[in-house]
Amino acid sequence: MLGAKTVSAFESIVETRYASLFSELSYSLHNRYFLTGSFRRDGSSRFGINARYGNFYAFSGAWQVSDEAxxxxxxxxxxxxxRLSHGITGNSNPVADYAAYGLYSFVSTPASQYLGQLGAIPSQIPNADLQWERQQTTNLGVDLSLWKRLNVTLELYDKRNFNLLQSVPLPTTSGFSSIARNIGSISNKGIELSLNSRNTTGKLRWETDFNIAFNRNQILALTNNNADIYRNSYVGTILRVGEAVGSYYMPKYAGVDPQTGNPLWEILQKDGNGSVTGVTATSTIGLATLQVLGSPQPKWTGGLTNTLTYGNLV
Structure with a gap:
């Protein structure tokens, strides 16, 4: 039709597959002693052809002490x-659906065409060994109630993630921006405390909920002989053994030059062993030493809620 406009359309289809085998066994004695164990084998198309399946297990025990004579x-x-529990679970969420595959992109720019025809260029490096991220968790818990008014739950935990799934930046000379890899292991250790109190009862009811948690996050190991993994530059982050995930990696502010008013930045002087022997300053930020300056991980989190109920009104 004369003067008709060209209409563009596209469709996106994403397919993933999972296969699982699961078993569980539970046992209780006198309604006071409880044991549970489970095993599962999971497979996912998200991972490389060499490592699509993983075996995972968990077991737990509990003792209802208040029911003893x-x-x-x-x-x-x-x-x-x-309560006491220990187990290993698998995680596939940190990676995209086709992260393990070599992908191509179709491009129509003149530089990518062949004899005037649509061209395809590699856009993603395959990783046939990309595998499940594994989380090992050990948990010790206590639940108690006092006077049927105060409920307390205390949790001590040790969580360790192995085969961490991350998108790792690549040098520009590779022709690719990043690759999905299993890069190492991290640890999260902490304490969680929650309290619930029924302050008043009857027609006017008042309840208080309080919780607080302390967690320490630390990188235990990285692939490539524990080499640092950098993200961005002067205001970037770093993955480094012994530090928290996402630690800030940037120049450290050293004040203002009294002569010029320009900002100053630290330069660390180091000996042959890498030990810091002195600190100087520069007004050229590109010459400053990049340092780990804290992390986004909170030292503690908590909350307090008070609920007043009168009859059926909250």
């Missing part, structure tokens, strides 16, 4: 339960 009927300690 020496505590049963207590008006003070109305509930006491001890």
């Amino acid at each position: 020496f505590l049963k009927g207590s008006n003070v300690l109305t509930n006491l339960k001890l």
Whole structure:
């Protein structure tokens, strides 16, 4: 039709597949002692052809101490339960659906055409060994209630992630921006405490919920002989053994030059062993020493909620 406009259309289709085999066994004795164990084998098309399947397990035990004869009927300690668990789970979420595959992009720019025809160029490096990220968790928990008014839950945990899934930047000379890899392991250790109190009962009810958590995050190991992995430059982040994930890596501000008013930045003087022997300053930020200056990981988190209910009104 004369004067008709060209209409462009496209469609995107993403397909992934998972296959799982799961088993679980539970046992209880006298409704006071509990044991649970599980095993599963999972496979995902997200991973390389050499490592699509992973085996994972978990077991846990609990003791309902308040149901023992020496505590049963207590008006003070109305509930006491001890819990212990350990297990390994798999994680595939950090990577894209086709992260392990070599991909091509179709381009129509003149430089990428062949004899005037649409061209295709490699856009992603394959990784046939890309595998499941594994999280090993050990948890010790205590649940207790006092006077049927105060409920306390305390959790101690040690979480370790192995075969971390990350998109790793590549040198520009490779022709690619990044590649999906398993880059190392990290640790998260911490304590979580939560309290719930029923302050008043009856028609006017007042409840308070409080929680606080402390966590320490640390990189345990990295591939390539524990070499640092940098992200961006002067205001970037770094993955380094012994530091928290996403630690800030940048020049350190050293004040203002009293003669010129220009900002100053630290230069660390180091000996042959890499030990710092002195500190000088420069007004040229490109000459400053990049340093780890904290991390986005909070030292603690917490919350406090008060709920007032009158009849059926909250």
